[in-house]
Amino acid sequence: MLASSDPLSFDGPAFDGPSSDRLWEALLQGGVARRPARRYLAELREHLDDLIAEERQAAADERDARARALARLGSLDELAGAMIARREFRTWSAKAPVATWLIAPSLALAAGAALAMVGLVATATSLKQATGAPADLPAWMHGLSAGAVVFSNTLLPVMLGWALVAMAVRQRSPSRWPILGIVLLAVVGAAAQLNVTLPSATAHGEIGYSADFQSLAQWTSYSGRLVLNLALTLFPYVALSLWRAPRIRSA
Amino acid sequence: MAATNPSFMNGVPELLVLRLLRNGEMYGYQIVQAIRDETGEVVNLGEGVVYPVLHALEKSGAITAQRRAVNGRSRIYYALSPAGASRLTELTDLWARVTGAVQQVLVGDAHVSLV
Numbered sequence: 229m230l231a232s233s234d235p236l237s238f239d240g241p242a243f244d245g246p247s248s249d250r251l252w253e254a255l256l257q258g259g260v261a262r263r264p265a266r267r268y269l270a271e272l273r274e275h276l277d278d279l280i281a282e283e284r285q286a287a288a289d290e291r292d293a294r295a296r297a298l299a300r301l302g303s304l305d306e307l308a309g310a311m312i313a314r315r316e317f318r319t320w321s322a323k324a325p326v327a328t329w330l331i332a333p334s335l336a337l338a339a340g341a342a343l344a345m346v347g348l349v350a351t352a353t354s355l356k357q358a359t360g361a362p363a364d365l366p367a368w369m370h371g372l373s374a375g376a377v378v379f380s381n382t383l384l385p386v387m388l389g390w391a392l393v394a395m396a397v398r399q400r401s402p403s404r405w406p407i408l409g410i411v412l413l414a415v416v417g418a419a420a421q422l423n424v425t426l427p428s429a430t431a432h433g434e435i436g437y438s439a440d441f442q443s444l445a446q447w448t449s450y451s452g453r454l455v456l457n458l459a460l461t462l463f464p465y466v467a468l469s470l471w472r473a474p475r476i477r478s479a
Numbered sequence: 480m481a482a483t484n485p486s487f488m489n490g491v492p493e494l495l496v497l498r499l500l501r502n503g504e505m506y507g508y509q510i511v512q513a514i515r516d517e518t519g520e521v522v523n524l525g526e527g528v529v530y531p532v533l534h535a536l537e538k539s540g541a542i543t544a545q546r547r548a549v550n551g552r553s554r555i556y557y558a559l560s561p562a563g564a565s566r567l568t569e570l571t572d573l574w575a576r577v578t579g580a581v582q583q584v585l586v587g588d589a590h591v592s593l594v
Contacts, residue, residue: 272527274553278508279526300526301527306528307527307528310530311531316535
């Protein structure tokens with residue numbers, strides 16, 4: 229049973245059944261995944277219909293029958309607590325928050341950069357082999373290279389940050405984990421940069437994924453990217469959370 | 480209305496659900512009524528809390544679920560799987576040993592060492 233100080237114990241109006249948003253919100257805030265939560269609510273509604281029909285047969289009036297049926301179904305705390313207690317129905321972000329919010333996004337960032345590197349190297353190599361002799365790469369290859377750099381260094385950290393925001397909002401996650409995850413992603417995304425020098429007729433190409441802080445210019449550039457990443461991901465999350473908070477409280 | 484049993488007694492609902500489903504498939508409401516009737520209302524619970532038990536048993540492969548329309552109502556029927564039958568045997572044996580041991584203590588025949 230949930231203690232009265234627990235955030236899942238609401239002080240709002242009496243629980244009015246599984247059609248209410250309150251149980252849905254309590255389940256999501258308790259870390260239950262949406263699919264099992266949805267099925268649970270559907271079966272509770274069906275069960276409540278059976279209970280009301282049974283109570284009606286016992287000559288209770290409609291309102292009485294519903295009240296008695298709801299009492300038999302269980303309180304909000306009982307119903308939410310029974311589901312939340314079962315680990316198998318919880319989201320990965322609730323079961324393993326460090327892995328989900330902190331480790332996985334950084335790995336995804338590195339994987340995205342690795343894919344971009346492999347793609348560029350494979351394309352450049354096949355072009356070199358096709359010409360059969362040292363020659364400058366075509367102009368579109370320079371465009372592709374620039375695109376890969378922008379994708380890896382600018383777009384990917386922001387897109388992954390938005391994915392964290394979406395996940396946090398959908399799963400009603402406690403804000404500390406999403407905030408930590410978004411900040412870490414912004415830091416890593418601003419620091420680790422894909423650098424590409426395409427091969428030419430006279431020189432080898434170079435490609436690398438690293439964080440360099442050897443000069444003031446690099447620190448300045450890093451700071452700018454960090455601020456941009458945070459502005460595009462953390463700020464929307466905080467704004468969205470503040471906007472949703474009264475709606476969730478009133479549910 | 481009788482009070483519900485606190486926190487639905489660890490392990491007991493699984494045992495009762497599996498035992499009831501051994502007789503044939505049932506839907507949630509039927510299972511809860513059967514538990515209430517067959518235990519003489521000694522085991523009484525917030526009826527909705529049976530669903531997490533059912534869903535967990537289904538996830539573990541002990542029971543199967545199938546949605547079916549009967550008399551104009553769509554219901555999810557639960558049935559015991561072979562793995563569930565084995566689990567029922569294990570739980571029944573365990574339950575018999577535990578209740579036997581507790582009973583021995585209660586009637587004072589056992590010499591319980593606290594060391």
